[in-house]
Amino acid sequence: xxxxxxxxxxxxxxxxxxxxxxxxxxxxxxxxxxxxxxxxxxxxxxxxxxxxxxxxxxxxxxxxxxxxxxxxxxxxxxxxxxxxxxxxxxxxxxxxxxxxxxxxxxxxxxxxxxxxxxxxxxxxxxxxxxxxxxxxxxxxxxxxxxxxxxxxxxxxxxxxxxxxxxxxxxxxxxxxxxxxxxxxxxxxxxxxxxxxxxxxxxxxxxxxxxxxxxxxxxxxxxxxxxxxxxxxxxxxxxxxxxxxxxxxxxxxxxxxxxxxxxxxxxxxxxxxxxxxxxxxxxxxxxxxxxxxxxxxxxxxxxxxxxxxxxxxxxxxxxxxxxxxxxxxxxxxxxxxxxxxxxxxxxxxxxxxxxxxxxxxxxxxxxxxxxxxxxxxxxxxxxxxxxxxxxxxxxxxxxxxxxxxxxxxxxxxxxxxxxxxxxxxxxxxxxxxxxxxxxxxxxxxxxxxxxxxxxxxxxxxxxxxxx
Amino acid sequence: xxxxxxxxxxxxxxxxxxxxxxxxxxxxxxxxxxxxxxxxxxxxxxxxxxxxxxxxxxxxxxxxxxxxxxxxxxxxxxxxxxxxxxxxxxxxxxxxxxxxxxxxxxxxxxxxxxxxxxxxxxxxxxxxxxxxxxxxxxxxxxxxxxxxxxxxxxxxxxxxxxxxxxxxxxxxxxxxxxxxxxxxxxxxxxxxxxxxxxxxxxxxxxxxxxxxxxxxxxxxxxxxxxxxxxxxxxxxxxxxxxxxxxxxxxxxxxxxxxxxxxxxxxxxxxxxxxxxxxxxxxxxxxxxxxxxxxxxxxxxxxxxxxxxxxxxxxxxxxxxxxxxxxxxxxxxxxxxxxxxxxxxxxxxxxxxxxxxxxxxxxxxxxxxxxxxxxxxxxxxxxxxxxxxxxxxxxxxxxxxxxxxxxxxxxxxxxxxxxxxxxxxxxxxxxxxxxxxxxxxxxxxxxxxxxxxxxxxxxxxxxxxxx
Numbered sequence: 001x002x003x004x005x006x007x008x009x010x011x012x013x014x015x016x017x018x019x020x021x022x023x024x025x026x027x028x029x030x031x032x033x034x035x036x037x038x039x040x041x042x043x044x045x046x047x048x049x050x051x052x053x054x055x056x057x058x059x060x061x062x063x064x065x066x067x068x069x070x071x072x073x074x075x076x077x078x079x080x081x082x083x084x085x086x087x088x089x090x091x092x093x094x095x096x097x098x099x100x101x102x103x104x105x106x107x108x109x110x111x112x113x114x115x116x117x118x119x120x121x122x123x124x125x126x127x128x129x130x131x132x133x134x135x136x137x138x139x140x141x142x143x144x145x146x147x148x149x150x151x152x153x154x155x156x157x158x159x160x161x162x163x164x165x166x167x168x169x170x171x172x173x174x175x176x177x178x179x180x181x182x183x184x185x186x187x188x189x190x191x192x193x194x195x196x197x198x199x200x201x202x203x204x205x206x207x208x209x210x211x212x213x214x215x216x217x218x219x220x221x222x223x224x225x226x227x228x229x230x231x232x233x234x235x236x237x238x239x240x241x242x243x244x245x246x247x248x249x250x251x252x253x254x255x256x257x258x259x260x261x262x263x264x265x266x267x268x269x270x271x272x273x274x275x276x277x278x279x280x281x282x283x284x285x286x287x288x289x290x291x292x293x294x295x296x297x298x299x300x301x302x303x304x305x306x307x308x309x310x311x312x313x314x315x316x317x318x319x320x321x322x323x324x325x326x327x328x329x330x331x332x333x334x335x336x337x338x339x340x341x342x343x344x345x346x347x348x349x350x351x352x353x354x355x356x357x358x359x360x361x362x363x364x365x366x367x368x369x370x371x372x373x374x375x376x377x378x379x380x381x382x383x384x385x386x387x388x389x390x391x392x393x394x395x396x397x398x399x400x401x402x403x404x405x406x407x408x409x410x411x412x413x414x415x416x417x418x419x420x421x422x423x424x425x426x427x428x429x430x431x432x433x434x435x436x437x438x439x440x441x442x443x444x445x446x447x448x449x450x451x452x453x454x455x456x457x458x459x460x461x462x463x464x465x466x
Numbered sequence: 467x468x469x470x471x472x473x474x475x476x477x478x479x480x481x482x483x484x485x486x487x488x489x490x491x492x493x494x495x496x497x498x499x500x501x502x503x504x505x506x507x508x509x510x511x512x513x514x515x516x517x518x519x520x521x522x523x524x525x526x527x528x529x530x531x532x533x534x535x536x537x538x539x540x541x542x543x544x545x546x547x548x549x550x551x552x553x554x555x556x557x558x559x560x561x562x563x564x565x566x567x568x569x570x571x572x573x574x575x576x577x578x579x580x581x582x583x584x585x586x587x588x589x590x591x592x593x594x595x596x597x598x599x600x601x602x603x604x605x606x607x608x609x610x611x612x613x614x615x616x617x618x619x620x621x622x623x624x625x626x627x628x629x630x631x632x633x634x635x636x637x638x639x640x641x642x643x644x645x646x647x648x649x650x651x652x653x654x655x656x657x658x659x660x661x662x663x664x665x666x667x668x669x670x671x672x673x674x675x676x677x678x679x680x681x682x683x684x685x686x687x688x689x690x691x692x693x694x695x696x697x698x699x700x701x702x703x704x705x706x707x708x709x710x711x712x713x714x715x716x717x718x719x720x721x722x723x724x725x726x727x728x729x730x731x732x733x734x735x736x737x738x739x740x741x742x743x744x745x746x747x748x749x750x751x752x753x754x755x756x757x758x759x760x761x762x763x764x765x766x767x768x769x770x771x772x773x774x775x776x777x778x779x780x781x782x783x784x785x786x787x788x789x790x791x792x793x794x795x796x797x798x799x800x801x802x803x804x805x806x807x808x809x810x811x812x813x814x815x816x817x818x819x820x821x822x823x824x825x826x827x828x829x830x831x832x833x834x835x836x837x838x839x840x841x842x843x844x845x846x847x848x849x850x851x852x853x854x855x856x857x858x859x860x861x862x863x864x865x866x867x868x869x870x871x872x873x874x875x876x877x878x879x880x881x882x883x884x885x886x887x888x889x890x891x892x893x894x895x896x897x898x899x900x901x902x903x904x905x906x907x908x909x910x911x912x913x914x915x916x917x918x919x920x921x922x923x924x925x926x927x928x929x930x931x932x
Binding site: 103104147148150154159161162171175176177178179181182183184185186187188189190191192194195197198199202203215234242245287288289291346348350351352379382383384414415416417418419420421422423427431434435436438439440441442443445446448449450461462 | 569570613614616620625627641642644645647650653654658660661664665700755757814816817818848850880881882884885887889900901902904906908909911912915916928
């Protein structure tokens, strides 16, 4: 260690305390992501306990011109928290739920609060924090805000941007941006809040937030629906929404290969259908008032069955069965990353074109890599498809071509190459290829305005920067 | 006219055509706002017919370094479209509804489309564009997007930001920013859309947008509710929401002075109560499904009456009566601006503190100007109060002091000085006084990044710029 590095280390230690700085092997926990795609030793991991400590770390980093990478639950899929040689600022110690305002239905949380922990904390008040995805048990507020995370309940409650009212942010130069209001309406100048949400730590480090809560549904009805043809799924969704007064909380698609893959990976898991249907949907209705949801579900399903729209359907008869259905859907990330190399995507298309996308994409894959295999799940109601491809061999060129083709078809169909996971490192080529050039220019201009020295999370999100 | 000005005029004419450029007296229509607060002769008004023409005008303005002020329906209240000596770019000719996608529930509209016209155009498809406020019959998309307009239905449908999926924007230097996607999820980089919505024409001129539509409620129930004490209003709102499964579309407060002022201004209008109560609420429930809403309304009101929460209530017995109730509420702007000088505000506080605000503010006003008079209406469910004060005399210092005190109390109570009308010129002092300094700095940095020559709508929105 040269003197400059020693001095930096000592000053970091002075900010966070000697217990809260980690180097060398001590950084293992943070040095790689669980997907196995990114591994690299940071200069140090620090765990500040307050917003002011985060600010001091950033001021120091600016002085030393050393990159800083914020890290929360480390559950991202695109390498957003990868920081070899950087100071990794972990927000995990800032994990207090500062306040729950039951009547106003808001919670004031720090960036290290785990998503599922907030939901659990408000349950007793009859409220829910409805963000729902596989990693909700370890993902933290700072991360889900920085990626504008989505998941299975977006159809009903929106994504994280829709669930956030206020933010506390440390700017790249260490200034603190206080946007901690709990107002539903606030037109006092540019919308910095929504700019920083989803900015993947490029514009500042989120240290706290005011999140919206919703009345906790007391009644659920859940079903798995088998389809011969995915083309009927949009109309079926409308039927559920119209019959229930928009009570659909989840409408999740799983491909034939997905269900087969799950059954192979989890041989003891319950099988809901004897036949391997082309498409299975998980439908869930939920309400605060008692609305006889199961009957409602049955009526819509019986009608659809009669009209030949459905192949089969199973309604969960118990909470246990409901959980088994969700286990099937929530195995997606585990299933995707149990084999390597893997291409995991989160494209979106207009929802009426999902069936067309699913029809066309395998041929395109086959043309590039005849031995490919795939699975697909989708947050159908949002048009958001997680199409996962395993190339037949470890060839970076083939892999890049497959990835590019998946994204290009989505964009061609009026969609996007990144619906909810963000850009990170994985999506930079598609960002460069498909994003409107003026939009990229303005994003770079904003980045430069916020972070002229390029300290925060460099080399990610925006192509064309070092 | 000197040669440079003649040349600029000729070049503008070459872009938009000689029929679409107006100078001198021809600009009267645009040279003042209807509130009577702002009047000033522009250099010229041009009415481009396309996004490309807007781009050419902006390129030219950059070359000549002449300010450009976008103008749509000219219904703003804070002087955002005031542009003496500027090129006023009116978007009114760009008034095509390009496409209505019924199944996807989106409309592709140009910036000159009138709010109410879009709603009328989608009615036959069983859909609604639910933005509702007094000026909806003349306000245009470009304006409501640039101010992130709100209104009476925000409680149910959100503000304009929540109703917009995609944007087409001409940047200050004439480049075109194409963000015209109709996706519910798109995490491809920074959220430029939400940054430009509500930016009051500082960052670009919006030329087209993709707007969300909602199923048109077929069933309504509307009531006026009289209260002796506004403190009960939050609990009453929750009672309506819980009983109806969140079917409340409007929950509007009117003060005693407001109702009295309306009755004086409109002597032939129907009077709903014999007594002048401290607070009157307009409550409206609306659903797509038939839910016996009137009964539901009656049940909640009867229960509240029994518990002594209400003083009186009237349920609309016909569409005519419903319209009479709405006429009372929607006279707010007319009522406010029929006397001058007037201070019109759009503060917000957490909704559980509205009653406290309304209790405290008159005393503060009285201390500054004992002869003041006031009215108040509020989008109660959003915490958004339009508190209007008429000072007893025409004294700019007293007027500024009153305005400052109204805003300061809102901010003190965890609120904002601008909930939905934006900053424009009127709110610059409060913006300078109350907005977080780092937030102002970053807004200025963004403005400079987008518009380095300061061509677009200069001197507004952001304090501290010339």
